[in-house]
Amino acid sequence: MIKTAVTEMFGVKYPIICGSMMWLCRPELCAAVSEGGGLGNLTCGNYETEDELKSAISRVRELTGKPFMLGVTLMPSVRVTPEMNRMYLRVAAEEKVAGMEISGMPLDMAFGKEALTALKHAGVRVFHKVGCLKHGIHAQKAGYDGVYCLGFEAGGHPYKDNVGTIVLTPRMVDALDIPVVTVGGIADGRAMAAALALGAQGIMMASRFLTTRECPVHDNIKQELIKRNEADTVIFGGKGLGMQGRALKNGLVEKIQNIEDGGGGLEELFPLISGERIKNAWEKGLVDDAPFMVGQCIGHIHEIMTCKEVLETVCRDAQKHLSRANTLFQKDQQGTSAEP
Ligand SMILES: Cc1cc2nc3c(=O)[nH]c(=O)nc-3n(C[C@H](O)[C@H](O)[C@H](O)COP(=O)(O)O)c2cc1C
Numbered sequence: 553m554i555k556t557a558v559t560e561m562f563g564v565k566y567p568i569i570c571g572s573m574m575w576l577c578r579p580e581l582c583a584a585v586s587e588g589g590g591l592g593n594l595t596c597g598n599y600e601t602e603d604e605l606k607s608a609i610s611r612v613r614e615l616t617g618k619p620f621m622l623g624v625t626l627m628p629s630v631r632v633t634p635e636m637n638r639m640y641l642r643v644a645a646e647e648k649v650a651g652m653e654i655s656g657m658p659l660d661m662a663f664g665k666e667a668l669t670a671l672k673h674a675g676v677r678v679f680h681k682v683g684c685l686k687h688g689i690h691a692q693k694a695g696y697d698g699v700y701c702l703g704f705e706a707g708g709h710p711y712k713d714n715v716g717t718i719v720l721t722p723r724m725v726d727a728l729d730i731p732v733v734t735v736g737g738i739a740d741g742r743a744m745a746a747a748l749a750l751g752a753q754g755i756m757m758a759s760r761f762l763t764t765r766e767c768p769v770h771d772n773i774k775q776e777l778i779k780r781n782e783a784d785t786v787i788f789g790g791k792g793l794g795m796q797g798r799a800l801k802n803g804l805v806e807k808i809q810n811i812e813d814g815g816g817g818l819e820e821l822f823p824l825i826s827g828e829r830i831k832n833a834w835e836k837g838l839v840d841d842a843p844f845m846v847g848q849c850i851g852h853i854h855e856i857m858t859c860k861e862v863l864e865t866v867c868r869d870a871q872k873h874l875s876r877a878n879t880l881f882q883k884d885q886q887g888t889s890a891e892p
Contacts, residue, residue: 554867557731558591558754561677561697562619562650565589566867567754568744570761571681571700571708571735572623572653574598575831576768579608581859583615584766588860589867592620593653596640597632605643619650621677626656627709627795631827634662641667645674653700653756655681655709660694668695681735681756683711688724688732698731699724700756705737707759707785707847709797718750725751739849741869745877748870759847760866764859770837773844774856776800782851788812788843792821798847803840 558567568590570577574597582592594612599605612620624640625632641663644652652671658680659667671678672695680691681700688699701724703717704710717736724732734747735756747755761767763774780800788805790796792812799805804824811820823829825843833842857865 554871556748556753557698558733561731562591564591564619566863567733568863568866569593569621569653569700569733569754569756571756571758572597572625572655573758573761574625574827575834576762577623578768579611579615580768581761581764581766582620583612584764584859585761585863586612586618586620587616588858588863590859590863591651592616592618593623594620594649595623595625596636597623597625597629599640600636602639602643605640606647609643609647609649621651621653622649623653623655626654626659626662630822638663641671644676645670648674649676651677651679651697653679653681654696655700658687658690658694658696665694672697679733682724683720684713684715685720685723685727687711688728692728692730696730698733698753699728700733700735701752703734703736705848706735707798708845709795710736710787712790712796718746721747721750721752737847737849739847739852739866741866741871742873743849743852744866744870745873748874749877755866757849757866759849760853760862761859762846763853763856764862765856766859769834772837772839773834776839777846777850778854778856780850782848784850785846785848792817793825797843797845799843800846800850802844805843808843 556567566589570585570593572595577593577595582594585592622644677697679698680696682688683702691699703720704714721734731753733754734752738755738757739760744755784801785798786801787796830842
């Protein structure tokens with residue numbers, strides 16, 4: 553059994569949270585993570601209307617009685633409008649979901665302090681995903697319940713400072729009183745053990761859940777991710793799109809990079825990065841047809857499991873690796889060898 557600020561706050565068995573994943577964090581995956589003992593994520597950008605979002609929430613609740621959270625991404629988007637984001641926040645409060653992951657702009661800056669207050673009054677625990685210490689300090693001052701501390705290894709959009717998880721986590725832990733959850737580069741028990749040793753109260757994983765049985769990704773892509781390693785992701789988008797992303801190396805991302813290097817902009821790039829294209833490629837298993845936002849930790853993913861198996865294995869191995877590391881000190885002090 554493990555007890556941290558995160559297990560206590562959300563009433564979950566494991567301090568393991570699924571990160572937002574556009575097109576993929578829908579009710580089945582969200583419920584499977586929560587039912588397996590972690591905190592599942594229903595990513596709001598998948599839903600255009602209030603009815604759609606509410607019926608997705610109902611579907612999660614049909615599949616599990618356990619807590620889950622909503623993910624809202626406050627980044628420039630052609631599809632998700634500020635009105636949609638306001639609707640997501642209102643529905644989260646009305647439905648009294650256990651938690652929210654806010655990424656991109658902080659809520660108070662995007663929609664005013666009252667946006668955060670309304671969620672907190674409804675009992676929703678709100679964490680901001682931040683990639684630098686300054687943003688973590690802002691989140692604490694603004695009244696967030698915790699931070700997801702995002703390192704450069706992460707899939708999706710690592711912050712432009714390019715600071716890795718192992719350096720950033722203790723910086724946040726030292727500076728903040730609110731719980732810090734480490735994000736980026738974590739796919740197994742060793743990495744969870746490291747995050748806990750750095751002072752985190754839990755971990756967030758996204759890429760690790762891509763190869764779970766419940767993830768709505770075509771098997772071609774699951775198999776491709778298993779074959780690839782830690783050197784098979786690339787940072788792109790900083791020049792032509794104005795925001796960097798980490799994706800699987802493939803023909804399409806190479807094409808995007810060539811356009812960026814040639815000075816091309818959004819008009820030329822948009823057809824290659826459109827949401828419909830990405831959704832279609834995940835579903836049909838078109839390995840070379842879209843930018844797949846995955847993290848360096850794909851080098852640690854070797855098999856397809858259920859979400860429950862992933863959660864159990866990662867947490868059990870974390871304990872095993874922490875115990876093993878601890879015996880090194882015992883051996884040193886006592887001069888005898890202790891079995892892990
Ligand atoms: C396929 C995929 C889609 C993602 N979509 C989003 C998103 O819509 N919003 C967001 O804030 N982060 C998104 N992310 C980032 C994750 O929530 C998380 O921060 C990151 O992947 C963690 O690093 P890891 O992949 O090493 O676990 C996505 C990640 C992946 C792998």
